[in-house]
Amino acid sequence: MEKKRVLFFIYQMGGGGAARTLLNILNNIDRSKFMPLLVTLDYDGSYEKYLDQDVKFIKLKTKRLRSAIFPLAKVIREEKADIVFSTIPNYNTIAILGNLLSFTGAKNIVREAAFLGGSPAADFKLRLYGLLYKFSSRVIALSNGVKENIVKRYKVKREKVNVIYNPVDxxxxxxxxxxxxxxxxxxxxxxxxxxxxxxxxxxxxxxxxxxxxxxxxxxxxxxxxxxxxxxxxxxxxxxxxxxxxxxxxxxxxxxxxxxxxxxxxxxxxxxxxxxxxxxxxxxxxxxxxxxxxxxxxxxxxxxxxxxxxxxxxxxxxxxxxxxxxxxxxxxxxxxxxxxxxxxxxxxxxxxTFHAQTIVKQYEDVFMKTLNKTY
Structure with a gap:
């Protein structure tokens, strides 16, 4: 079976929880089925040294998130990505726009880790994210509570959201x-x-x-x-x-x-x-x-x-x-x-949160998205 190319996009591989989650997925994803690629902005992150050697790592030549859209689109196109995976709303926005402008058939999968919103201004912003998420194939929620928040405040259809807990290495x-x-x-x-x-x-x-x-x-x-x-x-x-x-x-x-x-x-x-x-x-x-x-x-x-x-x-x-x-x-x-x-x-x-167990759940979502079995 031809390996599926999964492009992971994040601002930087810094010391936060989002970067740690991506690190666990990148290092544990089944190499017989997937070829992982990491793309960040032009920053040095503390988790970079823990990346497995076979993970292709590309840094875009910009430190501004909004300036990353076209360079990211170019990488998606050149690397022939099958899936573009991102996490955190601002980064998800750039990943979706970059993928749209790559003019490829790559699928967007976005991940939400935080319980956001509550004020009218914040809820309105989440609605805007939700409108953009309509261009993604799947939304991953970090917990059942986060899923309910995505459905309620982002107005994303419930059946489009999967719950996958954080992997623990x-x-x-x-x-x-x-x-x-x-x-x-x-x-x-x-x-x-x-x-x-x-x-x-x-x-x-x-x-x-x-x-x-x-x-x-x-x-x-x-x-x-x-x-x-x-x-x-x-x-x-x-x-x-x-x-x-x-x-x-x-x-x-x-x-x-x-x-x-x-x-x-x-x-x-x-x-x-x-x-x-x-x-x-x-x-x-x-x-x-x-x-x-x-x-x-x-x-x-x-x-x-x-x-x-x-x-x-x-x-x-x-x-x-x-x-x-x-x-x-x-x-x-x-x-x-x-x-x-x-x-x-x-x-x-x-x-129950073992990295290998959780990463298999991500692999399942990736394959079902590509095979259009959702």
Whole structure:
């Protein structure tokens, strides 16, 4: 069978969740059926070095997204792509326009990972995306909640949307845990008798580290604890000032973006996600893979789907610092037997998101789209 050429388009292979998802698909897609090609703008991304060597990688000679349409169209045409796959609305727009202007028979498949909209202006913008998505063959939603949002706010027909969860590269995570070494200056944070709470994510409003710091302050009155925050963002100074006001600044450690966050997870006692909303909550599944208990807010719609509404990790209401503190305290005071039981159950859950399993679902969508069996 002739291999189908799948062109993956993204702004850059940076440190975000979208790039990580593409990396997992690119590296795990069946090479006997598909020939993957990656196209980005002219940026260097931190995930590039993890790409398998056989993935053809083209950087367009532009750093402006709107200037990528015609160069992308040229690549689609020259590479004889069968499918053009993209993720995130702005990039999907460019991918669809580029494909239309390539004047080829390539099929567009777009992926939506976030639960967007809510305000009249935002909903109107999503309607415009939805009009453009009519030129795509399929829409991939990251979760059932994201699918419902696409149907409701983008006005995309329900039967055109497939739900595929994020792939988790369990083997790579385990290798990073086993071979990873904490920097010398960070080892002391985990070396004491204190319990360590850890979180990871951009320091932005949606991730709501403010509620986590307040909950941590509550827990610190009852247990000897430390809080490690991985990530960068515009709210770093504000969060540090909050920790000072809560009198826990000496127990909260802002360690920035880490290339290997998994070794940090494995050294901690509980992973906590305090987000207001999550399309999926990929970091929750990754934390489960590092064999650490997790606590999360009911960040709609994804967190509940990852943890099956609390079956695989304790959950609380969004923005409720008191509830979050109770769930963290409960987790940190489990017996060893209870803790191990929860960890094993979490490993069973994360196996359902195994990269190879999830990528096969993408392959199925690709083939059905090309064979027009939808």
């Amino acid at each position: 369990i083997e790579r995570i385990r290798t990073n845990v086993e071979e990873g070494i904490l920097p010398q200056e960070h080892k002391t944070i985990f070396a004491g008798s204190e319990k360590v709470i850890i979180t990871a994510g951009r320091l932005v409003q949606d991730k709501d580290q403010q509620t986590l710091i307040k909950a941590f302050a509550d827990v610190s009155h009852r247990l000897d604890v430390r809080l490690v925050i991985l990530g960068e963002g515009e709210l770093e100074d504000e969060l540090k000032h909050l920790a000072e006001r809560m009198n826990v600044a000496d127990k909260v450690f802002f360690l920035g973006f880490q290339q290997n966050p998994y070794v940090y997870f494995a050294h901690a006692d509980v992973f906590v996600l305090a987000s207001k909303r999550e399309g999926f909550g990929h970091v929750l599944s990754e934390a489960l893979a590092t064999e650490i208990p997790v606590v999360s807010t009911k960040a709609y719609p994804g967190a509940g789907e990852v943890l099956n509404d609390g079956e695989y990790g304790l959950m609380c209401e969004v923005g409720n610092a008191e509830q979050l503190a109770e769930k963290i305290y409960e987790t940190l005071t489990w017996t060893e037997d209870r803790r191990e039981q929860v960890i094993q159950k979490g490993l069973e859950r994360v196996n």
